[in-house]
Amino acid sequence: MYAAAVKRRISLVMSMVLVVLAPGCKLRPSRQPGAPANVPPAPPPVGSPTAWLEPAARAASPDERADRLIAALSRDEKLTLLTGYFGVQKEWNNYRFPEARPQSAGLVRGVPRAHLTPQWQSDAGSGVATQGEAPPELERTLLPSGILTASTWDPELAEHGGAMIGSEARATGYNVMLAGGVNLLREPGNGRNFEYGGEDPLLAGTMVGALVRGIQSNHIVSTIKHFALNDQETGRTSVNVVIDEGAARISDLLAFQIALEKGDPGSVMCSYNLINGVYACQNPWLLNEVLKQDWGFKGYVMSDWGAQHDTVLNANGGLDQETGVAHLNKYQWLDKLAVALARGDVSPARFDDMAHRVVRTLIAKGAVDDPVQPSKIDFAAHAQVTQADAEAGIVLLKNEKLLPISASTKTIAVIGGHADVGVLTGGGSAQVYAPGGNAVRGVGPQSWPGPHVYARSSPLTALRAELPQAAISWSDGADPKRAAEAASKSDIAIVFVTQWTAEALDFSVTLPDAQDALVEAVARANPRTIVVLETGGPVLMPWLDRVSGVLEAWYPGSRGGPAIARVLSGAVNPSGHLPVSFPRSVDQLPRAAIPGAGLPKDERFDVHYDEGAAVGYRWYDKQGLEPLFAFGHGLSYSTFAHEALAASAAKESIDVSFKVRSTGVRAGKDVALVFVSPVNGGWEAPKRLGAFAKVELAPGAERELRVHVDPRLLATWDSALHGFRIAAGDYKVSLATSARSEGPSVTIALPGATLPAGAGSAH
Numbered sequence: 001m002y003a004a005a006v007k008r009r010i011s012l013v014m015s016m017v018l019v020v021l022a023p024g025c026k027l028r029p030s031r032q033p034g035a036p037a038n039v040p041p042a043p044p045p046v047g048s049p050t051a052w053l054e055p056a057a058r059a060a061s062p063d064e065r066a067d068r069l070i071a072a073l074s075r076d077e078k079l080t081l082l083t084g085y086f087g088v089q090k091e092w093n094n095y096r097f098p099e100a101r102p103q104s105a106g107l108v109r110g111v112p113r114a115h116l117t118p119q120w121q122s123d124a125g126s127g128v129a130t131q132g133e134a135p136p137e138l139e140r141t142l143l144p145s146g147i148l149t150a151s152t153w154d155p156e157l158a159e160h161g162g163a164m165i166g167s168e169a170r171a172t173g174y175n176v177m178l179a180g181g182v183n184l185l186r187e188p189g190n191g192r193n194f195e196y197g198g199e200d201p202l203l204a205g206t207m208v209g210a211l212v213r214g215i216q217s218n219h220i221v222s223t224i225k226h227f228a229l230n231d232q233e234t235g236r237t238s239v240n241v242v243i244d245e246g247a248a249r250i251s252d253l254l255a256f257q258i259a260l261e262k263g264d265p266g267s268v269m270c271s272y273n274l275i276n277g278v279y280a281c282q283n284p285w286l287l288n289e290v291l292k293q294d295w296g297f298k299g300y301v302m303s304d305w306g307a308q309h310d311t312v313l314n315a316n317g318g319l320d321q322e323t324g325v326a327h328l329n330k331y332q333w334l335d336k337l338a339v340a341l342a343r344g345d346v347s348p349a350r351f352d353d354m355a356h357r358v359v360r361t362l363i364a365k366g367a368v369d370d371p372v373q374p375s376k377i378d379f380a381a382h383a384q385v386t387q388a389d390a391e392a393g394i395v396l397l398k399n400e401k402l403l404p405i406s407a408s409t410k411t412i413a414v415i416g417g418h419a420d421v422g423v424l425t426g427g428g429s430a431q432v433y434a435p436g437g438n439a440v441r442g443v444g445p446q447s448w449p450g451p452h453v454y455a456r457s458s459p460l461t462a463l464r465a466e467l468p469q470a471a472i473s474w475s476d477g478a479d480p481k482r483a484a485e486a487a488s489k490s491d492i493a494i495v496f497v498t499q500w501t502a503e504a505l506d507f508s509v510t511l512p513d514a515q516d517a518l519v520e521a522v523a524r525a526n527p528r529t530i531v532v533l534e535t536g537g538p539v540l541m542p543w544l545d546r547v548s549g550v551l552e553a554w555y556p557g558s559r560g561g562p563a564i565a566r567v568l569s570g571a572v573n574p575s576g577h578l579p580v581s582f583p584r585s586v587d588q589l590p591r592a593a594i595p596g597a598g599l600p601k602d603e604r605f606d607v608h609y610d611e612g613a614a615v616g617y618r619w620y621d622k623q624g625l626e627p628l629f630a631f632g633h634g635l636s637y638s639t640f641a642h643e644a645l646a647a648s649a650a651k652e653s654i655d656v657s658f659k660v661r662s663t664g665v666r667a668g669k670d671v672a673l674v675f676v677s678p679v680n681g682g683w684e685a686p687k688r689l690g691a692f693a694k695v696e697l698a699p700g701a702e703r704e705l706r707v708h709v710d711p712r713l714l715a716t717w718d719s720a721l722h723g724f725r726i727a728a729g730d731y732k733v734s735l736a737t738s739a740r741s742e743g744p745s746v747t748i749a750l751p752g753a754t755l756p757a758g759a760g761s762a763h
């Protein structure tokens with residue numbers, strides 16, 4: 001079953017790779033890796049291969065130690081470090097690596113002579129993933145999806161989640177995590193939105209950076225991915241993204257830049273798509289100039305699985321490590337790089353730089369000196385981490401005084417969404433099988449990226465535990481009439497609706513399987529209806545006016561059931577806020593449909609990001625459109641007041657202080673959004689999120705908060721300067737609860753400033 005799933009996935013990746021081989025390019029016959037043929041011998045290695053590990057050497061910097069090791073390695077050994085395979089353990093496709101971890105995404109072999117560890121790679125967006133259905137011994141804790149974690153607006157929680165993932169990675173023998181998805185949400189229908197951090201560069205970069213920091217606190221490496229502008233899955237290997245550099249620098253690239261600064265990932269994974277005509281993984285502007293030169297990135301760039309196309313262009317364009325080689329006789333890099341070196345198409349210095357970057361990263365992150373050791377996972381402790389994340393990121397979108405469910409409620413009808421057994425998860429390489437395995441079998445595509453996987457955490461069971469006084473009935477929702485009947489006989493109806501989304505696919509923003517009709521039928525029978533959404537991104541809600549409450553639970557992870565139940569019962573006061581705008585209809589979007597659908601596979605096509613940096617709320621503001629739910633929106637069972645806003649110019653930017661006061665009767669958490677806006681315009685849209693803060697308050701309590709606006713959020717990109725420019729003038733600073741609900745504001749004059757391309761935030 002596993003082998004079949006992986007094979008299907010690999011054939012998908014390889015079909016992407018093979019089509020771009022130059023005509024007439026001969027595939028080499030199969031043989032053992034690491035022994036390139038027909039190329040002149042490389043210069044001999046110098047020095048002891050283990051000197052870099054001796055106690056005296058450990059005091060040296062990672063760069064010095066890496067240099068010492070690189071000098072002692074042969075060309076073939078260096079090639080070994082730069083070549084990643086699918087991490088299969090079984091004899092298969094002409095190769096078998098006994099050291100591979102079961103069901104892993106990738107393996108880069110070690111150099112035993114130099115005591116250099118293999119690189120064991122696993123996807124890890126919301127837990128340590130498996131490349132197919134996991135047997136019980138490979139089940140792991142599943143965090144909520146990235147978009148839910150972004151909805152917490154709480155970087156500390158994201159970091160805890162990352163630390164949990166990292167500890168399970170160590171326990172299961174992985175030292176390179178393919179995590180840190182930070183592509184901006186430009187397309188509400190993108191099948192991977194669930195893996196990412198939403199539509200705003202500051203929020204996404206901050207939250208994903210915190211996750212990466214947590215992962216790497218376990219002395220392992222994490223990536224951020226998919227660099228860059230991989231904002232749709234339709235034609236992901238053939239889409240050419242056309243965007244103005246200035247717009248990219250203050251939108252998608254800024255999200256990566258912030259994540260890089262906050263998380264310091266050891267690796268950046270370049271993406272499948274082309275940008276302004278050049279594949280991301282061989283794009284010297286993206287990898288050499290922006291990432292390595294402007295941002296000073298010292299780690300290594302790995303390709304997305306099969307995203308490399310041309311050895312020489314890849315190597316000289318900035319790619320350091322090829323990954324996802326599936327067949328020894330179909331590899332791209334190992335021999336070809338050796339040939340390119342021999343011919344002088346790739347310089348020895350560049351070759352050593354690639355190896356140096358990989359080794360220095362493994363040293364700098366601790367993966368060499370503190371090697372991973374398989375051990376036991378503390379599932380009980382990790383259940384608390386994932387539940388805390390879910391409870392802080394579930395968003396209460398609408399509440400007409402029905403929630404929290406009162407203790408006097410006698411009867412509740414729970415309907416649909418397989419809520420009797422589990423909660424939905426997102427599909428693709430990020431798929432984690434949580435304890436207990438898939439609670440609902442046989443649903444959705446039966447080959448990768450399917451099937452639909454439900455974490456075994458039942459909201460129905462949890463609701464019954466939370467609300468013991470109520471009689472809670474269950475109906476699967478397959479028959480709207482029966483569901484409506486159950487609703488009409490109950491005090492409250494709770495309808496669970498789901499949309500599975502997954503890698504390699506895009507989706508409509510309309511709920512599938514006639515679930516809108518189900519909600520309509522139930523709401524008609526009983527207006528005291530609450531809808532719980534389990535979706536990977538925004539969806540339309542034609543029934544919104546007819547229901548009393550809506551909760552966006554995203555994919556809430558392996559403790560999603562109790563988290564949902566506790567928000568509904570009031571045991572938890574909701575504090576999630578949307579990291580994305582929900583459209584009223586697709587006509588509001590820059591593109592009503594995702595481009596490229598229906599084209600022959602691998603036919604190149606352009607997508608023009610003419611909206612530039614006006615992504616999400618910035619687009620709605622610029623066009624004067626009212627979204628269904630605005631970026632930042634999220635209700636609480638408490639109320640809060642924002643007061644005493646003050647702003648002062650500080651170091652090319654603005655310091656902001658304000659008070660948040662609880663005006664409710666329950667303890668709760670508020671998120672204060674600080675928007676900045678040039679009074680005389682000149683940006684891609686009227687305003688940008690400049691800073692944010694989440695604060696927990698007891699009833700009646702207040703806190704003074706201080707935040708600093710990242711100066712790049714006051715700037716535009718100036719190509720002539722090759723940096724950011726803040727125009728002199730007046731700027732409005734406002735406090736808000738969402739992009740559509742602004743509170744107090746002040747105006748401040750800034751003298752104007754310029755910032756280098758790599759200016760980090762002083763946040």
Ligand code: BGC
Nearest residue numbers: 105123178225304305429503
């Ligand atoms: C995905 C990456 C993933 C890799 C390895 C690719 O298909 O795009 O996100 O890390 O596979 O599983």
